[in-house]
Amino acid sequence: MSTDNVSRPSMCRLEIDNRGVARLTLTRPEVHNAFDDHLIAELNDHLHRVGELAQRGEVRALVLSSEGKSFSAGADLNWMKRMVDYDFEDNLADSRELSALMHGLDTLPCPTVCRVQGATFGGAVGLAACCDIVIAADKAKFCLSEVRIGLSPAVISPYVQRALGERQMRRYALTAEVMDAATAEALGLIHRVVEPDTLDAAVEAMVETLLGTSPQASRATKALLAEVAREPDSNATRDHTCRIIGELRVSHEGQEGLASFLEKRRPAWAPRRFIEHGAPHMTRTSATPAQRFDTLLVANRGEIACRVMRTARALGLRTVAVYSDADANARHVREADEAVRLGPAAARESYLKVEAVIEAAQRTGAGAIHPGYGFLSENGPFVEALDAAGITFVGPPASAIAAMGDKSAAKARMHDAGVPLVPGYHGHDQDDALLRDEADRIGYPVLLKASAGGGGKGMRVVESGEAFQAALEGCRRESQAAFGDQRMLIEKYLTQPRHVEVQVFCDTHGNGVYLFERDCSVQRRHQKVLEEAPAPGMTASLRREMGEAAVRAAKEIGYVGAGTVEFLLDSSQGQDGAFYFMEMNTRLQVEHPVTEMITGQDLVAWQLKVAMGEPLPLAQDELTITGHSFEARLYAEAPDQDFLPATGTLSRFAMDLDGAGLEPSRVRLDSGVATGDAVSMHYDPMLAKLIVHGDDRTQALATLNRALAALDVQGVVTNRGFLQRLATHPAFRNAELDTRFIERHEDTLFAAREIAPEEYAGAALIGLHQLARECESDSPWDRHDGFRLNAPHTIRIALCAPEHAADEDDAKAVTVVEGRREQESAPWRLSIKGQSFSTTYAATLEPLEGDAVAVTLDGHRRRLQARRDGNVLVMVDPQRETRLFWRRIDAIDHGHHEAESTLTAPMHGTVVALLVEAGAKVEKGIPLMVMEAMKMEHTMTAPADGHVESFHFAAGDTVGQGDVLLEFAAEE
Numbered sequence: 001m002s003t004d005n006v007s008r009p010s011m012c013r014l015e016i017d018n019r020g021v022a023r024l025t026l027t028r029p030e031v032h033n034a035f036d037d038h039l040i041a042e043l044n045d046h047l048h049r050v051g052e053l054a055q056r057g058e059v060r061a062l063v064l065s066s067e068g069k070s071f072s073a074g075a076d077l078n079w080m081k082r083m084v085d086y087d088f089e090d091n092l093a094d095s096r097e098l099s100a101l102m103h104g105l106d107t108l109p110c111p112t113v114c115r116v117q118g119a120t121f122g123g124a125v126g127l128a129a130c131c132d133i134v135i136a137a138d139k140a141k142f143c144l145s146e147v148r149i150g151l152s153p154a155v156i157s158p159y160v161q162r163a164l165g166e167r168q169m170r171r172y173a174l175t176a177e178v179m180d181a182a183t184a185e186a187l188g189l190i191h192r193v194v195e196p197d198t199l200d201a202a203v204e205a206m207v208e209t210l211l212g213t214s215p216q217a218s219r220a221t222k223a224l225l226a227e228v229a230r231e232p233d234s235n236a237t238r239d240h241t242c243r244i245i246g247e248l249r250v251s252h253e254g255q256e257g258l259a260s261f262l263e264k265r266r267p268a269w270a271p272r273r274f275i276e277h278g279a280p281h282m283t284r285t286s287a288t289p290a291q292r293f294d295t296l297l298v299a300n301r302g303e304i305a306c307r308v309m310r311t312a313r314a315l316g317l318r319t320v321a322v323y324s325d326a327d328a329n330a331r332h333v334r335e336a337d338e339a340v341r342l343g344p345a346a347a348r349e350s351y352l353k354v355e356a357v358i359e360a361a362q363r364t365g366a367g368a369i370h371p372g373y374g375f376l377s378e379n380g381p382f383v384e385a386l387d388a389a390g391i392t393f394v395g396p397p398a399s400a401i402a403a404m405g406d407k408s409a410a411k412a413r414m415h416d417a418g419v420p421l422v423p424g425y426h427g428h429d430q431d432d433a434l435l436r437d438e439a440d441r442i443g444y445p446v447l448l449k450a451s452a453g454g455g456g457k458g459m460r461v462v463e464s465g466e467a468f469q470a471a472l473e474g475c476r477r478e479s480q481a482a483f484g485d486q487r488m489l490i491e492k493y494l495t496q497p498r499h500v501e502v503q504v505f506c507d508t509h510g511n512g513v514y515l516f517e518r519d520c521s522v523q524r525r526h527q528k529v530l531e532e533a534p535a536p537g538m539t540a541s542l543r544r545e546m547g548e549a550a551v552r553a554a555k556e557i558g559y560v561g562a563g564t565v566e567f568l569l570d571s572s573q574g575q576d577g578a579f580y581f582m583e584m585n586t587r588l589q590v591e592h593p594v595t596e597m598i599t600g601q602d603l604v605a606w607q608l609k610v611a612m613g614e615p616l617p618l619a620q621d622e623l624t625i626t627g628h629s630f631e632a633r634l635y636a637e638a639p640d641q642d643f644l645p646a647t648g649t650l651s652r653f654a655m656d657l658d659g660a661g662l663e664p665s666r667v668r669l670d671s672g673v674a675t676g677d678a679v680s681m682h683y684d685p686m687l688a689k690l691i692v693h694g695d696d697r698t699q700a701l702a703t704l705n706r707a708l709a710a711l712d713v714q715g716v717v718t719n720r721g722f723l724q725r726l727a728t729h730p731a732f733r734n735a736e737l738d739t740r741f742i743e744r745h746e747d748t749l750f751a752a753r754e755i756a757p758e759e760y761a762g763a764a765l766i767g768l769h770q771l772a773r774e775c776e777s778d779s780p781w782d783r784h785d786g787f788r789l790n791a792p793h794t795i796r797i798a799l800c801a802p803e804h805a806a807d808e809d810d811a812k813a814v815t816v817v818e819g820r821r822e823q824e825s826a827p828w829r830l831s832i833k834g835q836s837f838s839t840t841y842a843a844t845l846e847p848l849e850g851d852a853v854a855v856t857l858d859g860h861r862r863r864l865q866a867r868r869d870g871n872v873l874v875m876v877d878p879q880r881e882t883r884l885f886w887r888r889i890d891a892i893d894h895g896h897h898e899a900e901s902t903l904t905a906p907m908h909g910t911v912v913a914l915l916v917e918a919g920a921k922v923e924k925g926i927p928l929m930v931m932e933a934m935k936m937e938h939t940m941t942a943p944a945d946g947h948v949e950s951f952h953f954a955a956g957d958t959v960g961q962g963d964v965l966l967e968f969a970a971e972e
Contacts, residue, residue, distance in 0.1 A: 019314075
């Protein structure tokens with residue numbers, strides 16, 4: 001045997017995706033994936049791990065494959081050279097390792113699929129024979145070659161003979177003849193022969209089929225078949241088969257399987273991508289070799305880059321990230337196989353540089369580029385440049401982007417295609433007076449919208465003719481900054497519109513489908529906040545009508561890939577209200593996961609397959625809706641400060657599913673950040689998307705509320721609490737939706753919530769527990785928990801809202817809690833004195849799993865999640881979030897804070913315009929200057945009547961958070 005102890009590079013790779021599919025790949029194509037003792041040992045280790053995971057149900061299927069032109073060409077030459085010096089014991093040990101490998105693969109608890117693309121000689125034939133299902137390319141060759149070099153296929157013979165039968169085994173083992181794939185299929189060594197270009201699709205289809213079966217039943221069936229093969233008709237076997245049926249029928253999975261069949265639904269173990277009527281049809285025309293690629297560059301950042309790479313890896317693609325200087329250590333960079341720097345932090349100097357992105361693809365050998373959303377995702381010239389460079393764009397053709405990118409021209413084409421339109425002006429003449437006349441003609445309110453835009457940029461509602469010109473100028477500025485285009489269109493602004501969009505998909509074979517609709521009505525500044533699928537209250541006829549209109553819109557422009565057709569649905573007309581085309585997003589949408597949740601389809605996988613020239617995986621009648629899904633967008637922003645974007649470093653970013661009592665299969669967190677990451681001023685402030693699924697809307701909404709409570713984000717202000725207020729609002733629970741939902745319910749959504757005495761008590765109790773944990777030693781001099789010698793433990797804590805932390809000398813802002821207990825193990829006696837109440841509780845706290853705690857006040861036990869963010873205690877349950885600044889009473893600073901007569905930058909950004917002259921006299925609320933940050937404009941206004949003494953920055957200057965922007969003198 002080899003005695004070489006030198007560390008060697010890995011010869012195979014094990015990957016396990018989120019479906020529980022393990023892929024074990026031989027990775028030495030330069031030697032045709034030939035066997036040696038190191039490879040055998042590594043394979044044994046991997047199979048042992050897979051076996052343990054399969055036994056626990058964490059692995060559902062194994063795919064055995066290899067890289068390169070050959071599956072495996074027998075024994076490695078260098079290994080054979082070493083064998084010359086082996087003695088009998090060395091050879092015996094080697095053979096036993098190989099035998100263990102075959103046995104381990106043959107007896108693996110989960111189903112196994114072998115993917116064979118080329119030469120399969122010697123021991124590799126044994127690997128194929130040990131797998132449950134073998135799919136081979138028509139160019140594959142098989143040979144039991146051992147007798148040619150004076151050896152015998154001894155170790156693999158039990159498995160190969162089982163496949164071939166004794167007579168055929170004698171022939172091929174004694175002659176070492178080569179079998180082609182067709183012969184191997186006819187003899188039973190392999191199960192299916194396909195063309196090379198369809199091999200991966202055929203394997204994936206088989207995996208999908210296996211994932212639709214019961215994991216427990218699969219394990220039992222494999223064990224049963226092995227026993228039957230040993231003793232086909234013994235009394236013991238007959239008794240055992242009867243017992244297996246009895247055990248499976250009363251098992252959890254057996255009961256679920258019977259129930260799902262009778263109820264005509266998908267069983268719980270089947271992944272949502274598995275279709276009840278069978279695995280996806282993969283027999284249609286496949287891509288040409290020139291359209292396929294093995295390396296994907298993701299021309300984006302953050303959560304969408306991470307999400308695209310997750311699917312790409314699951315499909316076996318190598319991933320390449322690109323990054324700016326601000327993102328050098330970002331999560332999407334860390335997760336990619338390779339990453340290439342594009343340039344400085346500013347997007348126009350990095351992510352938007354077409355030449356740099358193409359050079360990165362060429363440098364890394366990426367055959368395709370996925371644009372994500374935003375940045376270059378709807379940039380026609382970029383797509384044309386990729387075509388010229390021979391790189392596949394994972395998206396529509398440039399002509400389709402151009403057709404929908406010009407909103408005015410798009411409306412005209414949709415009119416011709418019979419897609420209903422909102423009354424409006426979509427013309428090329430952009431004269432100010434003409435636009436004003438058109439707005440007057442349509443009737444106010446009207447919506448001004450950037451013709452080249454999207455995402456709420458360059459979009460404003462105009463309520464009257466007097467406000468039109470100022471709104472027009474503001475929209476033009478935002479549109480020019482975001483899209484380099486100032487053209488506007490005008491539409492009638494519906495008073496009770498719902499924003500309902502339809503997911504469409506088209507391929508290069510003329511197929512088009514809609515994957516149902518999403519309701520995205522809950523918005524602020526025309527940016528979506530909460531999305532759900534399917535849309536509440538949709539009738540079957542309206543769903544079909546909208547879906548077919550969306551597909552017509554896509555086919556009208558020769559669309560290919562994933563797109564979203566957005567409609568306004570007039571909710572004032574009831575369930576069958578009129579709907580109007582708004583626009584088409586020629587890319588993947590931020591909210592696509594809710595569609596994935598209800599359809600069971602991976603839309604990025606669909607994108608990649610279509611980009612390779614494959615037909616759509618499913619036809620319209622094969623698509624179904626299962627359950628309900630919500631998506632909540634988590635932003636780094638301060639809702640109580642007009643949603644001002646926030647920056648900083650994430651001291652903690654986690655999700656406590658255990659503490660919230662949630663099933664991982666029901667909750668998905670798509671994020672582009674992790675603990676320790678910086679949130680920059682340079683890009684969109686979205687941190688993550690929280691997606692949940694339930695059997696119906698009520699269950700899904702309850703899961704959303706628990707999942708929001710499970711989120712723990714520290715170091716950066718977020719909108720998590722605001723999302724909870726939205727998701728628990730009675731009107732939202734009742735699906736009373738329209739695009740002005742937040743405006744209509746502003747009073748309740750932003751109302752200062754009065755904190756109840758029991759919440760103060762809970763916060764104080766958590767603070768006391770924290771102080772007890774901070775004791776450095778058993779010495780009474782080091783204790784922080786109120787310990788007193790020969791006296792009760794006593795401690796006083798001051799609590800107030802975080803925004804009042806600087807006003808702790810204000811008695812109205814502070815609530816004082818005194819905690820006393822006789823001994824360390826005794827309950828606390830909490831005395832609470834607020835502005836309008838005074839009460840006492842007997843209180844205990846019990847730590848639970850994760851961040852969860854149980855707070856008991858006078859016998860009333862309540863479960864919640866508790867965290868500490870600096871000096872702020874955060875208490876969260878599925879109904880609300882409570883944040884309280886806390887401090888030991890003797891640590892309160894009673895100093896006074898004088899108001900400054902300056903205006904400071906609330907965040908990092910760029911000065912857009914100075915709106916008054918230095919020295920100008922102004923009234924309170926008059927706009928003084930405009931900042932731009934994170935793609936949005938922010939207007940600084942006069943804090944009082946007075947005058948501007950001087951500006952510290954000019955238009956175009958960059959400012960940092962906290963910088964003094966101007967000197968302002970208030971009137972006496």
